[in-house]
Amino acid sequence: MSGSENAHSGLTRRGFLKATAAGTAASALIGGVSLGAFASELRSGQPENAGDSIYQGICRPNCGQCCAIDVHVRDGKVVKTAMTHIPDSPEVNRICLRGLSHPYRIYDPERIKYPLRRVGERGSGEWERISWDEAAEEIAQKWAEIQEKYGSQAVAQYAISGGYGVFTTNHPVYLRLNNLINGSKITGCVDMANAVGINRVVGWGEGVWSTNDARDVVNAKNLFIWADNWSEAQIQEWRFFCDAIESGVNTIVIDPVYTITASKANKWVSVRPGSDAALILSMIDVIISEGLTDVTFLQEHTVAPFLVKSTDGSFLRQSDLSGTSTAETDKGDELRTFDVHAANRNTGTSAEVESPILVWDEACGALVEVEKAVNPAIEGEFEFNGIPCKTAFTLLVEEVAQYSPEKAAEICDVPADTIRELARLCADGPVTHRMGWGSQSYVNGAHPAHALITIAAITGQIGYPGASCGAADWSASSGWAQSYAPKYGASSSPTLPVLALPEIIESGEYGGEPFALKAMLIHHGNPLCTSVDINRLKRTVFDQLEHIVVVDSVMTDTACYSDLVLPVAQWFEFEDITGGGQTNFYTGFNEKAIEPLHESKTDSDIARLIAEKMGLGEYFTETDAEILDDAMLSSETCQKLGLSYASLKESKLVPQRTGVKIAFEGAKFTTPSGRMEFYVEKPVAFSNYGQDIDVERERLPRFFPPGEAWPENEKYEKYPLTLMTSRTKYQVHGQWFSVRNLRELDPDPTFRINPADARARGVEDGAWAEVFNDRGHCVAKCIYSEAVRPGSVVYMKNWAAKYFKAGSWAEVLSLEFDPVTVNHCFMDALVDVRPWSQED
Structure with a gap:
């Protein structure tokens, strides 16, 4: 309860006092408040938390967890954050160092x-203090002038x-x-290749990266x-991996790097970076050739028996044989209306009424509608009314036949016998298959995910306890503030992927029409730190903008390169609601x-102020509540849970589920066919900005080399x-880059490299060294590590x-990316390393 008294806390960390001392010497422009006023009051033996008020907080960065935490306030100041104890859910009673560091x-x-x-010049670090009124006036004036001139x-x-x-995620007031x-x-284009590869097979209805929830891994064999290095990248899921080990689950880690997670597994397989799809396709070949498929599951729950027309790659339908269009199909035909959401993703169109799909039923030796088939053939070549066809499964068999274990071993550097062993275990x-964000960080990134979910399809290992395939269980509530932002209409201007901005701005065209971008408001993002090839991004995009506004709490790399910086309130300085995360299955208040603090404002108040200056204040009368x-x-x-703002404010935390979630339970999928579509009839780009895609390539899981990080690339000899x-x-x-106590533990940027590679370049362990290529360079501390695969560099x-x-x-x-996924390829790069001898 708000303001409740508690007696179990205190300021005891050595680093806290260090941060206090640093705070007193902060600069006038962006300095902090001294903590000495309340930290110095602590004495040895003082009762912990005496007089503290405790508020319900949610730690909610983009780590995907949304942990509930207690926020301790004393004399109007946050002095501590601690784990919220939830008696009914001991598995979520955890908090990491980031969650403990919020006072910092x-x-x-x-x-x-x-x-x-x-x-001064952009990036010079020269600033002047202005009032909120001046800032909002400048924004309103600049935007009006730019829109009048350029559109x-x-x-x-x-x-x-x-x-x-x-x-902080849906941004309803900014969007309005x-x-x-x-x-x-402008969208961020981050970590979506897994989602594209998986969900075009199972549908988008259960979420972006839907799997059985993390507690279910103990049920796997x-x-x-x-x-996926759970011990660091998915830190709140690490305990479930440990539970699985203790329960006797056979754990296999496939990763180029010998991670902490790999060190605890039963088996570690080091795969060549960017070659995961070739490995998985070879495993599919072994599963099929050794008769390890689940034929019944293939017949009943996948597109395996669907007949694919050789003429155009689409499924054979009743209308193809009758000579009529879908709209003219006889009323006697059974028609299926597909889910709108799934249809939009898989076909790029609104929901359609399609003529029934036909299969060859071996029980009666005839073509029948798929729902009426008794024993549909999953393999074979046919011809009907002059239309040559193959089953979708036959096409998959032909594709994977190129990747025998011996052939795949040459590509992915995994022994052929190991490939066979992995296939049999599948x-x-x-x-359970859990995918991290490594294999999807290449130009070919959707295809390892597409191939892996295909393994689940052909083996029937999905939809029941212990059987799952995906990147994460995402429990977040859906549909936040759907009606608020578009209440007065939606924008007809385009949504642009940040990766395509250089091309769009350099060409001056979008969709075949003249296009100019001259002002940008950046909030809840830091593209000059978290994007790629930022020298080009600055040159082709940011330097062409007449006005850049950044909303943030500290001077990020992007804020440093802007024209106006607006201070935003921290999470515990305003009310908000979260919908849960990967391991915290609660809707939280x-x-x-x-x-x-200081003159900071909430995002909603910032948007309201700008709107008022633009003469739009009448459209922003709703309160935050x-x-x-x-x-x-x-x-x-929330509708299913019967939750309202008032009831959640009272309850604080409300569980979203009872028991362990099983994704696609009962083999229920949200694709247009209601089946696992490992053959994709109508592939589309995830983010469409008018680009062309190779439709044929995207119909099945395939291997093709990364865009740059591959030995056959012409840049490989140089880098x-x-x-x-x-x-x-x-x-x-x-986030957390300037938090002082964490910098005590992790003070410098580092990269890890195999000692043999480092010594060959004269780079010493612990020394500052330069990682470089034609795009730019980075000088960080070198760490020798035998865990790093030779020929690689691992950066934090x-x-x-x-x-x-x-x-x-x-x-x-x-900056190279796949036009289908439009996803940042954070690992698809070649570099070299050399000693750094310049002065600090």
């Missing part, structure tokens, strides 16, 4: 105190998800403002972890614990090291540029 974030000496205007689309908003919540001015939107259920109430009413999850990323437990996508992701001796990781990464 709130009272960060680098926290922005008031609006700042650039007075409404010339003003855009960029956002990803700086924090999971109604205001954008709709009213008809501005463009064989647990495969693909390029058919020995229950089997985040209470306001303290007033916003009313917006949250609207969010609850528009959420399908022979593959650059791979690793996520750190001390930061989240650029998303460090702020100021911590490097020179450059940053975002300089050396490649």
Whole structure:
């Protein structure tokens, strides 16, 4: 309960006092408040938490967890964050170092105190303090001038998800403002290749990366972890991996790097970076050739028996034989209406009424509608009315036949016998496959996911306890604030992927029409740290913008390169609602614990202020409480739970499920056919900006080399090291970079390299060294590690540029991307390494 008394806390960490001392010397522009006023009051033996008020908070960065935490307030100041104890859910009673460090974030000496205007060149670090009124006036004036000159689309908003919540992920007030001015939107293009590869097979209805929830891994007989270091990248799921080990689950880790997770597994397989699809296709070949498929599951729950026309790659339907169109099909035919959401993703169209799909039924030796078949053939070639056809399964068999274990071994550097062993384990259920973010970080990134979910399809290892395949269980409530932002209409200006911006702006065209982008509002994102090839991004995009506004709490790399910086409130300085995460299955209410510090404002108040200056204030009369109430009413999850804003505010935490979630239970899929569509009839791009895609390539899982990080690439002779990323437990996508106590534990940006590779280049262990290519460079500390595969460099992701001796990781990464996934390829880059001898 808000304001409840508790006596179990205290300020005891050595680093807290260090941060206090640092805070007193902070700069005038972006300095923090001294903590000495209350930290110095602590004495040895003082009762812990005496007089503290405790508020319900939700730690909600883009780590995907949304852990419930207690926010301790004393004399109007946050002095501690601690785990919320939930008696009925002991498995979620955890908190990581980031969750414990919130007082350091709130009272960060680098926290922005008031609006700042650039007075020097962009990136020079020269600023002046201005008032909120001046800042809002400038934004309103600049936007009006730019839209008058270049068109409404010339003003855009960029956002990803700086924090999971109604205001911090869905951005309803910012989006309404954008709709009213008809501005463009820019998307972040991050970590979506897995989702594309998996969900085009199973449908998008259960979520973005849907699997059985993490507690279910103990029910598996064989647990495969693909390029996912749970011990650091998915830190809150690590305990479930440990539970699986203790329960006797056979654990297999496939990863180029010998991670902590790999060190605890029963088996570790080191695969060549970017070659996962070839490995998995070979495993499919073994499963099929050794008769390990689940024929009944293939017949009843996949497109295996669907007849694919050789003429155009589409499924054979009744209308193909009758000579009539779908609309002219006889009324006697059974028609199926497909799910709108699934149809939109898989076909790019609205829901359609299709003529029935036909299969060859071996029971009667005739073509029949798929739902009427008794024993549909899953293999074979046919011809009907002059139309040659093959079953979808036959096409899969032909595709994977190219990847015998011996052939695949040459590609992925995994022994042929190991490939056979892995394939047999995949058919020995229950089997769980969990994919991390490694294999999807290449230009070919959707295809390992497509291939892996195909293994689940042909073995029937999905939809029951212990049998699952995917990247994460996402329990977040759906439909937040669906009605608020578009209440007065939606923007007709385009939504642009950030990866395509250089091409769009350089060409001056979008969709065949002249296009200009001249102003950007950036909130809940930091693209000059978390994107790729930022030298080109600055040159082709940011330097062409006439006005850049960044909303943030500290001076990020992007804020440093802007024209206006607006200080935003921290999470515990306003109310918000979260819909749960990967391991915390609660809809949660985040209470306001303290007033916003300094002159910071909430996102909603910032948007309202800009709207008022633009003469749009009449459209922003709802309070934050009313917006949250609207969010609850528009959420399908909250409707099912009978939750309202008032009831959640009272309850604070409400469980979203009872028992362990089983994804696709009962083999219920949300594809147009209602089956697992490992053959995709109508592939589309995830983010469509007018690009062409290779439709034939996307129909089946396939292997093709990464865009750059491959020995056959012409750049390989000059830059022979593959650059791979690793996520750190001390930061989240650029957040927490300035938190002082975490910097004590993790003070410098580092990269790991095999000692043989380092010594060959004269680079010493622990020395600063330069990682470089034609795009840029990065100077970080070298760490010798035998765990790193020779020919590779592993860097820790998303460090702020100021911590490097020179450059940053975002300089050396490649902008090349797959036009289907439109996804950042954080590992698809080649580099070399050399000693750094320059002065600090």
